Amino acid sequence: MKRMIEDKLNKWKVSGSRKPLLLMGARQVGKTYSCLEFGKNNYQNVVYLNFEGDMRLLHDIFREDLEPARIVQELSYYSKQAIIPEKTLIIFDEIQACEMALNSLKYFCENAPQYNIIAAGSLLGIAINRGKYSFPVGKVDMVTMYPMSFDEFLYACGKDLLLEKIKESFSSFKPLSAVYHEEALSLYHSYLVIGGYPAVLKTYLEKNDFNVVKAQQANIANAYIADMAKYSTPNITIKSTDIFNTLPAQLAKENTKFRYNIIKSSARSKDYELSLQWLKAANVVLESIKATEAKHPLSVYQEIDSFKIYYSDVGLLSYKAGIQPQDVMSNISSDRARGMLAENYVAQQLVAAGYPLNYWQSSGTAEIDFIIRIDDSIIPIEVKSADNVRSRSLSVFADKYNPDYAIRFSTKNFGYENGIKSIPLYAVFCL
Known part of the structure; x- marks a missing residue:
């Protein structure tokens, strides 16, 4: 299914902004599918991580410091895939389930812009509005996806x-x-x-x-x-x-x-x-x-x-x-x-x-x-x-x-x- 979001994802990839992308939208609008298809068609490999799927291990990776080099090394070991700058797309799905993963996007933007990251979430708007969350203001690009037009x-x-x-x-x-x-x-x-x-x-x-x-x-x-x-x-x-x-x-x-x-x-x-x-x-x-x-x-x-x-x-x-x-x-x-x-x-x-x-x-x-x-x-x-x-x-x-x-x-x-x-x-x- 061709989606309009593909054009926005392509513009993000070639823009050179080097900011992680936050993809927002309600459940079931096709965010995960679109991200995976985009990765398959534009990158050497895709590292897909769902923070609601394997909460204990993934949350543990983000429990210590938020140093991108350490996080990338552990995500590579966890996913059993090499994470190569510019050639690997990292997808953080349902990122609203892990506050520290959301916070880490700031450090990827500032210290490791060579990694291409899309963070998607069905309830990102809710997470951002919750008082305890520290949102990486100015450190991410944001796009909202809707049901099929x-x-x-x-x-x-x-x-x-x-x-x-x-x-x-x-x-x-x-x-x-x-x-x-x-x-x-x-x-x-x-x-x-x-x-x-x-x-x-x-x-x-x-x-x-x-x-x-x-x-x-x-x-x-x-x-x-x-x-x-x-x-x-x-x-x-x-x-x-x-x-x-x-x-x-x-x-x-x-x-x-x-x-x-x-x-x-x-x-x-x-x-x-x-x-x-x-x-x-x-x-x-x-x-x-x-x-x-x-x-x-x-x-x-x-x-x-x-x-x-x-x-x-x-x-x-x-x-x-x-x-x-x-x-x-x-x-x-x-x-x-x-x-x-x-x-x-x-x-x-x-x-x-x-x-x-x-x-x-x-x-x-x-x-x-x-x-x-x-x-x-x-x-x-x-x-x-x-x-x-x-x-x-x-x-x-x-x-x-x-x-x-x-x-x-x-x-x-x-x-x-x-x-x-x-x-x-x-x-x-x-x-």
Whole structure:
């Protein structure tokens, strides 16, 4: 499965920065596989070390001083492989399980930059936020990996030609031929159910059975909850689980702004703030913050107490909401179900493409689902789950801010009319 992270890993290798690379991301997004493939294709050999797999021996290596020469010698003996500067890739997996290994990256950066090290972890964000951890600030390069975006999904499904046709239509803004358009929409609906976890997609391609997909998604959801119990206090675990389990109810509302009373009628923000921070730091959820003005930099105009929360993977939303795969595939789900899936999907694709998430509301009832900066303009994005695209919100936004153009994602084909670029939902990745 070709992943976008490969390009970032290659840039890191040739950059000459000589800093260890921290690869962050939620469980099951493909970090380990991508690191191993990168090592196999670009190095003479790979020394792979999992700090959750052999905790006693590995932790013992990092228990003394953090002198790189000694560590490399002992890791070489432990792995029964030579560790050659520039030619060996060292992978520290699940590094959040060993504080001293994380600290050692500082000394590798300063005293032994000839060793190429990638440190990966599913809960690095949590480890870094824990008070006892000393993070090697400025001594590492950091990259976050997300579930497969829709273009990666198409590539994994062997739809290379379709992928190129979508890119061509996006560039020319000419409608995609009906034969391609219909298949792309069908695959988009499949993606809403399957999502972007590589192992889930691999199983579906092998079994062609949505029941197996749901079983794997259940395992992933349960693994996230187990992590909450392992890496947080009992109080935060309970509340993080409550937030995680009630997100479908949040997203099914007409106004998808996060409301604490959806979790529990008596819930207050101060009671759940730490739990929400845990979920964000673990990359289990995505946050979109309200912008009071559509001006750049958007970060200056954020109203941090007004936000929306999405699952980091739309397939997980389908599973947690109990939406039947056949209803999504036949496009007969309720308007509300289709709407929340489409909005979560777009959020996921935008984040994978590197866009921060923000939304906008007028002083009245107008709301823009997402606003992003493209070149020097703040562009409004409206998400429609079908081809019924009537709305006044874009007009309200355009009258106030006069953007270069607006974007509307829907099931309609490519087109441009009255300052609005119509882009099919399957082409969000093209932005």
